[in-house]
Structure formats: C-alpha cells, structure tokens
Amino acid sequence: MQGTVDTRIPYLTSLSYLQTQSLNQENAKSQKALSTSIEHISTGLRVIDASDDLAGFAIADRFDVQIQGLSKAMQNTNEALSAARIAEGSLNEYTDILGYMQELAEKATNTSVSNSERASLQDEIANLQDRLKSISEETSFRGRKLLDGTYRTQNIQVGNTLEQVLSVSLNSARPDQVGLHEVVSGGQMNDAGNFLDTVYAFIDNGVSSLDSITIQGHSGAEYIEVSDNASAKDIADLINAQSDKTGVEAQAKSYAKIYNLLNAGDVSFILHGASETSINATITSADDLTPLYEELESKISATHITPKLSADGKAISLYGTEGHNIGIEDFDHSIFPTTIQFTGLEPDGETTAGVAKTLVNGFNDSILVGGYIEIQSDEPFIVFTGTGKSLFTTPSSTQLPTLQALDTIDISLQENATQALEIIDHANEYVKRIKSDVQAYESGFEAIVKRLESASEQMEDSKHRVVDANLAEETLKASSATIQIQSQNALVTQANKLIPEYSLFLLRQ
CATH class of the missing domain: 1.20.1330.10 (f41 fragment of flagellin, N-terminal domain)
Incomplete structure (x- = not known):
C-alpha cells in the first residue's frame, strides 16, 4: 500500500504562528506606550x-x-x-x-x-x-x-x-x-424788641430747650440739645462739638445798631459781649456819634464786638464776631430824659430785624439781642428744628441748606x-x-x-x-517601551524566518 504524506502544519508551526501574532500585539502596545511617553515628555503634561x-x-x-x-x-x-x-x-x-x-x-x-x-x-x-x-x-x-x-x-x-x-x-x-451749603437761623432771638427791661439780669434771649435741633449730615445724625438762654455762640459750639459725627459745622454772628441819640452830652452804659465792659463817651453833637464809636472801638479786644460808624455819623452798627449776645445795661446820659434807638440786624448787617426799641435813661435802660447761627457743610444736610421759635421761626420744620456754588x-x-x-x-x-x-x-x-x-x-x-508629567518616570517608560519594541521585533523576525524554513523541510519529506 502506497504511503500518504501528512500535509497538516505541525504543532510547532502553529505555535510559532500564534506566538508571532502575540508578539505583534505586544509590539503594538509597546509602540503606543512609547508614543504616549514621548507625547508626555514633549508637552510636559501627564x-x-x-x-x-x-x-x-x-x-x-x-x-x-x-x-x-x-x-x-x-x-x-x-x-x-x-x-x-x-x-x-x-x-x-x-x-x-x-x-x-x-x-x-x-x-x-x-x-x-x-x-x-x-x-x-x-x-x-x-x-x-x-x-x-x-x-x-x-x-x-x-x-x-x-x-x-x-x-x-x-x-x-x-x-x-x-x-x-x-x-x-x-x-x-x-x-x-x-x-458752601448753608442754613442760617432766623428766629425770635434776633428781635431786640422782645428783650427790653429796666434790669438787665431779668432779660434773656428767649432760647430754651424747645429750640433743640437734630442735624443729619453726610457723616451721620446727631441731636443738639440747647440749654435755656444759650447764645448763638453757645449753640454753634454745641454743633461744632459734633461735627466729626455729622460733617456739619457752625459759626455764630450777632448784629445790632444804636442810632437816633436824642441829646448831646455824656453817655455811659455797660456793653455785654464776650465780657462786660463799661463804655463812656462825651457826645458834642447828637448827629455825630464819632466819640462813642471810638470808645467802642477801643474795647474790641474785651468785647469781641466790632463797631462801624455810618457815613452820616448818626448810627453805629455792632458786629459780634463770635456770636455772643449783644447787650446794653444801664444806659445813662447827663441829660434826663434822653433816648437812643436800639435794634437787631439781619445777617447782611444792614436790614433791621424785628422791631426797634427805645432806651430811656433811668427807665427802660437795658436791652439785648441774640445772634445768628450759620450751619454749614461742603455737602447737603438737613436740620430738623425743635418746637421753639427762638432759633427758627417755624417750629418742628425741616430746614434745607442753600448752596453758594463755585x-x-x-x-x-x-x-x-x-x-x-x-x-x-x-x-x-x-x-x-x-x-x-x-x-x-x-x-x-x-x-x-x-x-x-x-x-x-x-x-x-x-x-x-x-x-504635569514626571519627566524621569516618563523617560523610564519610554526607554522600557523602546527596549520591549526592539526585543519584540527581534523575536518576530526570528519567528518569521523559522516558519517558512520548517515548512520547506516538511515538503521535502
């Protein structure tokens, strides 16, 4: 019986083929690992x-x-x-x-x-x-x-x-x-007609606790409590004491005028301002009050009241630079009876405020007038007035400032x-x-x-x-992948060479 040739690929050949395929897969993995490592190294990113x-x-x-x-x-x-x-x-x-x-x-x-x-x-x-x-x-x-x-x-x-x-x-x-944002008081304390008597100690300017105010400024609000008979200066000082809290300040001024002296002769009285000062002057003509003006001027440092003689010499304006009450006590004259007119003035220093009063030596010989408070700020503010009328004529009102702009x-x-x-x-x-x-x-x-x-x-x-990538680690990975690829390539080359040689050997059998 004629013998037959076994043409099946031997186990060794099949095994080599499978190993080759496995090596190719591992090689692809190594190639990918190498590519990834190189990308991480080149970008610096993990x-x-x-x-x-x-x-x-x-x-x-x-x-x-x-x-x-x-x-x-x-x-x-x-x-x-x-x-x-x-x-x-x-x-x-x-x-x-x-x-x-x-x-x-x-x-x-x-x-x-x-x-x-x-x-x-x-x-x-x-x-x-x-x-x-x-x-x-x-x-x-x-x-x-x-x-x-x-x-x-x-x-x-x-x-x-x-x-x-x-x-x-x-x-x-x-x-x-x-x-300059400003509110100027204009209450009854400026009207000298309300404050005339024979005894100066019995006179006050009408101010009371009812004239207390609240100020709302850009920095805050504060209640200003006013005491009885407080002068404009006293009230301004109270406002300034709170200026850090409100952003609002105040200055006080007082204005008055004496005029229409009835007779020439010796004039005397006590002038009340920052202090009490005796005033004595000899008037040679009732139409010329120059001697009295000069006497008043000589006492400015004591009274802080600046006099101003009118152009015709018949009147003297009194300007209280700090806002003290301006008062005349015990007006006297060498001739009885002699009268002189006294009035408060508006802040312009010229316009009569309220009603003028007549002083008579030996009778109604004492009088005073209060001042004004100029409440000021460089920003808008509000003044809420009290229920009194001495500081502001309208009680329980809201006073808004006027702006004197640049x-x-x-x-x-x-x-x-x-x-x-x-x-x-x-x-x-x-x-x-x-x-x-x-x-x-x-x-x-x-x-x-x-x-x-x-x-x-x-x-x-x-x-x-x-x-970020760990360059040392990625470099190690790249080197390892390179070695694996080289080894795998060598094995694949060897396997690829072995398979055809073995196949020829079998065919010759």
Missing part, C-alpha cells in the same frame, strides 16, 4: 485628555474655569484702578485751580485794591471756573464720565464668584454743585471776596474728600490685584501638580 486620567482631567478643567474667572476679575480691577488714577490726576488739577482762586480772592479782600483791579481779578476767576467745569465734564474712562456725578454705584467684579463685587461711587465735582463766585466787590474765600475753603474740603475716596479705591484695587495674582498663581500651581 494629563492631556480624559483618557490619561479622567479624575485628573476633570480637576484640571475646574482649575481652568477658576483661573479664567480670576483673569477676568484682574482685568476688571485693573480697569477700575486706571479709572481711579485718571480721576485722581484730574482732582489734583482741580485742587491746584482752587488754590489759585483762593489767592485771587485774598487779593480782592485787600482795601488797597481798586475796583478796576478787582474786575481784572474776577476775569481770571471766570476763566478758572470754566476750567473747573471742563475738568468735571471731560474726565472720563472708556466713555464713562467720572466727576460729573453720574459715576454712581459702579459694581466691579473683583473675584470669580458673584458675591465678590466692589461698589464704587464718586461724588460730583461740577462747580455748580460744589461750594460757579457763582464774584470778587468784583470787596464784600463778596470774603464770602468767596469761605466758598472756596468748603470746596477744597469737599474735593479733598473725593480725592481721599479715590485714593482709598486705588489702594483697595492694588491690594485686590495682588491677591488675585497670588490666587491665580496658586491655582496654576495646583493644576500643574495634577496634570
């Missing part, structure tokens, strides 16, 4: 996509979102910081202009300056007023005006959460809104120049406060930028600790 580390990729993604939020917050804060610096520069110029306006107003108060010179000074003032208006209207950042009063409650996102918002507001620097200053007259100085002083304080607010914003923004930069750097560091 986590490139979610396939590398799903949890790490999610953490890194959250860090990216937070870092982007901090970056935007830094951009917002830097823009706000730039706006604040622009505002500060403009306010510096504004303050310089106010200083020059003050110099011009001080020159205008000098009695040696002529009216034509004052007119020239006023022309300069007008030019400066225009510059102030220009600064307030043209100072802007990215289209937003900063100093015209419209930059209010600007919310700046200074963090990566909704709660991290800083609200910024800048007050107006418009010259028609900056200056753009109304006119120093062409000497008397206006003094008032201009007062307006400029208050404007200066107001602008300094705006500037202080701006500088506080600047400091805050600078601190926020540093904080955000630090937080961003820390988050970047945290992110990189998650995603």
Whole structure:
C-alpha cells in the first residue's frame, strides 16, 4: 500500500504562528506606550485628555474655569484702578485751580485794591471756573464720565464668584454743585424788641430747650440739645462739638445798631459781649456819634464786638464776631430824659430785624439781642428744628441748606471776596474728600490685584501638580517601551524566518 504524506502544519508551526501574532500585539502596545511617553515628555503634561486620567482631567478643567474667572476679575480691577488714577490726576488739577482762586480772592479782600483791579481779578476767576467745569465734564474712562456725578454705584467684579463685587461711587465735582451749603437761623432771638427791661439780669434771649435741633449730615445724625438762654455762640459750639459725627459745622454772628441819640452830652452804659465792659463817651453833637464809636472801638479786644460808624455819623452798627449776645445795661446820659434807638440786624448787617426799641435813661435802660447761627457743610444736610421759635421761626420744620456754588463766585466787590474765600475753603474740603475716596479705591484695587495674582498663581500651581508629567518616570517608560519594541521585533523576525524554513523541510519529506 502506497504511503500518504501528512500535509497538516505541525504543532510547532502553529505555535510559532500564534506566538508571532502575540508578539505583534505586544509590539503594538509597546509602540503606543512609547508614543504616549514621548507625547508626555514633549508637552510636559501627564494629563492631556480624559483618557490619561479622567479624575485628573476633570480637576484640571475646574482649575481652568477658576483661573479664567480670576483673569477676568484682574482685568476688571485693573480697569477700575486706571479709572481711579485718571480721576485722581484730574482732582489734583482741580485742587491746584482752587488754590489759585483762593489767592485771587485774598487779593480782592485787600482795601488797597481798586475796583478796576478787582474786575481784572474776577476775569481770571471766570476763566478758572470754566476750567473747573471742563475738568468735571471731560474726565472720563472708556466713555464713562467720572466727576460729573453720574459715576454712581459702579459694581466691579473683583473675584470669580458673584458675591465678590466692589461698589464704587464718586461724588460730583461740577462747580455748580460744589461750594458752601448753608442754613442760617432766623428766629425770635434776633428781635431786640422782645428783650427790653429796666434790669438787665431779668432779660434773656428767649432760647430754651424747645429750640433743640437734630442735624443729619453726610457723616451721620446727631441731636443738639440747647440749654435755656444759650447764645448763638453757645449753640454753634454745641454743633461744632459734633461735627466729626455729622460733617456739619457752625459759626455764630450777632448784629445790632444804636442810632437816633436824642441829646448831646455824656453817655455811659455797660456793653455785654464776650465780657462786660463799661463804655463812656462825651457826645458834642447828637448827629455825630464819632466819640462813642471810638470808645467802642477801643474795647474790641474785651468785647469781641466790632463797631462801624455810618457815613452820616448818626448810627453805629455792632458786629459780634463770635456770636455772643449783644447787650446794653444801664444806659445813662447827663441829660434826663434822653433816648437812643436800639435794634437787631439781619445777617447782611444792614436790614433791621424785628422791631426797634427805645432806651430811656433811668427807665427802660437795658436791652439785648441774640445772634445768628450759620450751619454749614461742603455737602447737603438737613436740620430738623425743635418746637421753639427762638432759633427758627417755624417750629418742628425741616430746614434745607442753600448752596453758594463755585460757579457763582464774584470778587468784583470787596464784600463778596470774603464770602468767596469761605466758598472756596468748603470746596477744597469737599474735593479733598473725593480725592481721599479715590485714593482709598486705588489702594483697595492694588491690594485686590495682588491677591488675585497670588490666587491665580496658586491655582496654576495646583493644576500643574495634577496634570504635569514626571519627566524621569516618563523617560523610564519610554526607554522600557523602546527596549520591549526592539526585543519584540527581534523575536518576530526570528519567528518569521523559522516558519517558512520548517515548512520547506516538511515538503521535502
């Protein structure tokens, strides 16, 4: 029987083939491992996509979102910081202009300056007023005006959460809104007609605790408790004692006039002001009170009451520079009876306040008049009056201030120049406060930028600790993969050579 040839591939051949396939698969894995390691080394990252580390990729993604939020917050804060610096520069110029306006107003108060010179000074003032208006209207950042009063409650996102918002507001620097805000009392204490008697000790100015007031200023509100017979100076001192809490100050003044002396002769009385001082003068003509004026002038240092003789010499105005009650006690004359008129004056120093009264020697020879309180601030405020009428004529009322603004200053007259100085002083304080607010914003923004930069750097560091590659470890992996690939390639080459040789051997059998 003829023998047959077994054509089946022997077990060894099949095994070699399977081993070759396995080696090819391992080689592919090694190639992929090598490629991954090289990518990690070249990028410096361990986590490139979610396939590398799903949890790490999610953490890194959250860090990216937070870092982007901090970056935007830094951009917002830097823009706000730039706006604040622009505002500060403009306010510096504004303050310089106010200083020059003050110099011009001080020159205008000098009695040696002529009216034509004052007119020239006023022309300069007008030019400066225009510059102030220009600064307030043209100072802007990215289209937003900063100093015209419209930059209010600007919310700046200074963090990566909704709660991290800083609200910024800048007050107006418009010259028609900056200056002296003032409430002037005008109650019955200024009416000398209410306070006449034969004994000075029996007279008071009518002020009582019912005239107590409440002041609501830009810094806060305070109750000002007024005592009985308090002078304008006393009340102003009470208001000033609370100025740190309210932002409101006060100054007191008192005005009176004596006139229409009936007879020439020897005149005497006790003048009450800052102190009690005896006044004695010999009047040679009832139409000329010069001797009495000179006597009063010589006692200014004691009484703090400045006299002013009228042009015709028949009247003397009395100006209490500190707001003390102005009183005359025991008016006497060498001729009996002799009369003289006495009245309080309005704050203009000329208009009669209330009803004039007649002093008669040996009879109704004593009288007094209270003063005025000028309640002032460089920002709006409110005065709530008491139930009395001595300080304010309308009880239980709300008194709002009038504004004497920078753009109304006119120093062409000497008397206006003094008032201009007062307006400029208050404007200066107001602008300094705006500037202080701006500088506080600047400091805050600078601190926020540093904080955000630090937080961003820390988050970047945290992110990189998650995603950055360990180069030594990745290099080791790449070397290991390279060695495996080389070994696997050698084995595959050997296996591929062995299989056909063995197959030929079998065919020759």
